[in-house]
Amino acid sequence: MIPELGQGALLAALALAAWGAGAAAFGARARRPALVESAQHAALGVFGLVSLALGLLIYAFLTFDFAVRYVAMNTNLGTPFYYRITGVWGALEGSIVLWGWMLCLYTLIVILRHRERAHELYPWALSVLFVVTAFFLIVMTLAAPPFARLTPVPADGRGLNPLLEDTGMITHPVALYLGFTGFTVPFAFAVAALAAGRVGDTWITLTRRWTITAWYFLSLGLLIGGWWSYHVLGWGGYWAWDPVENAAFMPWLTGTAFLHSVMIQERRRMLKLWNVTLVILTFALTLFGTFLTRSGIIASVHAFTQGAVGVVFLSFLAVVVLVSLGLLAWRWDALRAQGELDSVLSRESAFLLNNLLLVAAAFTVFFGTVFPLLSEALRGVKVSVGAPFFNQVNVPLFLALIFLMGVGPFIAWRQASLRHLTRNFLVPVAVGAAGALLFALLGVRSALAVLTLALTLFAAATIALDFGRATRARLGRGERLLPAMGGLLVRRNRRYGGFVVHLGILLIAVGITGSQAWSVQTETTLRVGEAAELAGYRIRFDGLQASEESNHFKVTGAFTVENGRVRPAVMQPSKKFYRQETSPIAGVDYWIGLREDLYLVLGDFSRDGRQATVKVQVNRLVTWIWIGGGVLTLGALLAILPERREAG
């Protein structure tokens, strides 16, 4: 029953979405509100039907309905309850359903927010949203159907990829997809602006908060992905420049560029063409990311299944890119810039440089990711590009971006005077220089680390200086300290929300620098009773224990750890053997601290349990990456709040 019901709901949703796309577009062209209204009803229907399909799929997972092929592939009778829900989006078919459902939800919110005002762009945007939804419904019904039947119905299922049995799996894909789908809305309004020939600032004003929301969720998704990689994969890192990580990182880079460049358009009427291009690029990159993950054309640790879905995604990507760039060429004359750069020393040029750097970073990541393809196409050799390439190219770009983070928001529009420059930047430059000197004296030998920390201090100092001055101005008007500071954050939330996000990014930069520069590790084989030492920790091997869990077999090592500062404690890294996997999965054990994390991974062991290999890592400052993520969340929340600027 469930396969037929689910497939039926999706087919009906597809028909409704197709109708909605046509009705909204025709209603916009012919100015017939009744058609637009009909499209709105269709959106409600699509949302209901896709919700039903998602609900059915969850139900099939919870009841082990192995007649549904997707359920059989991603659960087995031993899968715990919790992971039977997250298993729904553990692989391609289900994640597309989740994706489509979120898009329908976003479409409804767009309708709720814009229906009353019924701006000229709105029906066009609605039509674009329907087209994208319809595409995902085509994937769900034809290319990768989640409700495909499996015969004969097996007694038990294959089981979820064990790496996905982690609490991060409920938040990571959800956040990432909210980010990916979120960029559909600004894209839809940009295409609407091109279609309607209204390429002014309206589409940007209408979508400002959408852009921040999408950007925030994408950032969150990336951070949770890093956290998952760090504490599940057991290699002690949080970022590997894997194609799939890159796939999410590229739209983040262009989305960040877009977030900044729209400010120039709002303020100076410049960069119209650039902004439209950036939002098209960002949306195209979200599709490209999915294409990359799902098509299997590039080998990756995340690789999902391959098949027809790759072709379908590539075709849609081609349609999106060609149609939207075609529209852009069509409206070329209207998009041409009106403003001009007055001076190199201005906020406009700082923002422009920021944009160029971000897009350059996105381009290098793109180039590195598709390089294996390029190399095979041109020379017939499969070569892949590793982390060293990405690091070498991107580290200087990111250092320059941190510097600009200190400059851009505080330099004057149009042209900065010398007096203005000294007033705003003398102190921060001094702070940065003093920091560099201090770190060098403290014995930091890595020049790269000194430079990064100095730039970070500089950027943080500019923010502190600005906030301090604004607070003092309020104190001068008789306000008390805390209300003055709180008032600033709330009343000028857009500006200060942005600064808080910047502080979050700076903390993340500190965490990355620290972990790259000062982490140490060792790998050693110990007999029972023997101990290893690393960075002041003494790790003694006490023995192994085996246990049978609900869906896997587990071997746990016991290690007593002491470091003189805290009481000795036992850490228990493990190795889990799943029958659906040929190689075991590491169960990492770690202590997390502000200064450093201690991280144990169990390696090979002898069958009698008298000897085991253990990898010990002391990872420095990694926690600041997660703290930075928290700060970034606060800043994004602040920036998303409606603006309540004080008069005057």
Place this chain on the structure above:
Amino acid sequence: MKGLGRWLIPLSAVPVLALLAYGFRLDPRAIPSPLLDRPAPAFSLTTFTGGPLALESYRGQVVVLNFWASWCYPACYDEAPVLEEGWRDWRARGVVVIGVDIQDTEEKARKFITDFGLTFPNAPDTRGTVAIDYGVYGVPETFFIDRRGHIRQKHVGAVTHQVFRATVERLAAEPADPGG
């Protein structure tokens, strides 16, 4: 940029899209095996029906050695009928299909064999040594062994009718003795 020049913008996306499309022509499953053109590692197992199963005893025939498991969806389910049909069609021409079941429970494996009505020799690799000798990454993987006992092709993922026919046809046409 005036007139037609502006249309260069959408056109500039075409090479990138073409490159991505080219990706489909490649086969990411074509994983080279160091065992290719080497003698196939010998093994002897006991089949599910209790008989002996030794690779040696098939010397002179083309052997299609398939590693599978009952929990392997969908690939093992897709290829099981293909293998059975290939076995029936080709056994008269000196081709034998051998199934080796790995990392499985006997009960579920037997149900799999019954469900698909498999008749070719099938044995559980209870100690996992055969899979290790052949460097099996995951299931299904299939090795095509020629009449001289050399591994000639490794296929990762479900075997299709085309793959089976094309490979077996080629190997069956070769003489058993390289000199003759």
